[in-house]
Amino acid sequence: MVATVYEERARVFKALCDERRQKILELLQGGEKCACVLIEEMGMPQSSLSYHMKILCDSGIVTGREDGKWTHYQISRQGSEKAVSLLKEITAVTETGGCRSCCGT
Amino acid sequence: MVATVYEERARVFKALCDERRQKILELLQGGEKCACVLIEEMGMPQSSLSYHMKILCDSGIVTGREDGKWTHYQISRQGSEKAVSLLKEITAVTETGGCRSCCGT
DNA sequence: ATAACATATTGACTTTTTTCGATGTGACAG
DNA sequence: CTGTCACATCGAAAAAAGTCAATATGTTAT
Numbered sequence: 035m036v037a038t039v040y041e042e043r044a045r046v047f048k049a050l051c052d053e054r055r056q057k058i059l060e061l062l063q064g065g066e067k068c069a070c071v072l073i074e075e076m077g078m079p080q081s082s083l084s085y086h087m088k089i090l091c092d093s094g095i096v097t098g099r100e101d102g103k104w105t106h107y108q109i110s111r112q113g114s115e116k117a118v119s120l121l122k123e124i125t126a127v128t129e130t131g132g133c134r135s136c137c138g139t
Numbered sequence: 140m141v142a143t144v145y146e147e148r149a150r151v152f153k154a155l156c157d158e159r160r161q162k163i164l165e166l167l168q169g170g171e172k173c174a175c176v177l178i179e180e181m182g183m184p185q186s187s188l189s190y191h192m193k194i195l196c197d198s199g200i201v202t203g204r205e206d207g208k209w210t211h212y213q214i215s216r217q218g219s220e221k222a223v224s225l226l227k228e229i230t231a232v233t234e235t236g237g238c239r240s241c242c243g244t
Numbered sequence: 245a246t247a248a249c250a251t252a253t254t255g256a257c258t259t260t261t262t263t264c265g266a267t268g269t270g271a272c273a274g
Numbered sequence: 275c276t277g278t279c280a281c282a283t284c285g286a287a288a289a290a291a292g293t294c295a296a297t298a299t300g301t302t303a304t
Binding site for chain 2: 249250251252253254
Binding site for chain 1: 143149153155156162164168169200213214216226232233234
């Protein structure tokens with residue numbers, strides 16, 4: 035399975051689309067937290083949290099640190115910056131000016 | 140219908156998740172284009188393009204300029220910058236340091 | 245007014261994502 | 275080794291998003 039550049043980008047932005055994942059990010063803004071705390075603060079079943087943490091980690095925006103039976107999650111500075119530059123890249127305009135393509139201005 | 144802050148944000152990032160919308164943005168990086176050209180360059184049916192353009196415009200990242208029977212689309216500098224600051228806001232960490240929540244470091 | 249054109253909307257359908265109980269896996273304590 | 279705990283994965287069902295032909299809306303030319 036070869037991921038296209040589009041899939042790569044989508045992985046990052048999809049992580050930010052979901053309401054629950056946004057709330058998780060808010061919680062992590064206060065610093066590193068372990069899964070058990072997130073489960074409690076989010077009020078969601080363990081399997082659901084695990085599902086969302088996987089998506090957040092796969093996007094690179096969050097990193098997980100395993101510590102024995104616990105896993106601690108935190109926002110990744112590097113991943114966030116990567117996301118910002120991706121976004122800037124995608125929305126950069128190389129040429130300005132009116133439509134020259136088919137019809138009048 | 141009241142949109143939460145989460146829905147507002149999701150609208151922006153969802154616009155970037157779809158492969159076809161990413162390709163449309165790429166095309167618009169070269170400058171303003173009208174729908175008929177996008178349909179041709181994307182090789183997609185008119186109703187599908189219209190669907191995606193609505194999502195892009197609703198996100199604020201693209202703006203449509205109506206000109207008689209044509210509509211010209213372009214990437215919005217303002218919308219893109221808004222998206223970037225949203226992303227920075229969401230991933231900003233207010234406190235750093237280990238997990239103080241439940242278990243040891 | 246009528247026809248031709250550009251785009252938007254609808255509706256039926258397919259695909260993808262999310263949800264969560266059940267089960268699996270690996271870590272630690274006794 | 276056995277039980278318990280923390281987390282991951284599976285599987286089936288529900289919800290959301292995407293696709294596109296058909297149809298509606300609005301614009302321009304005649």
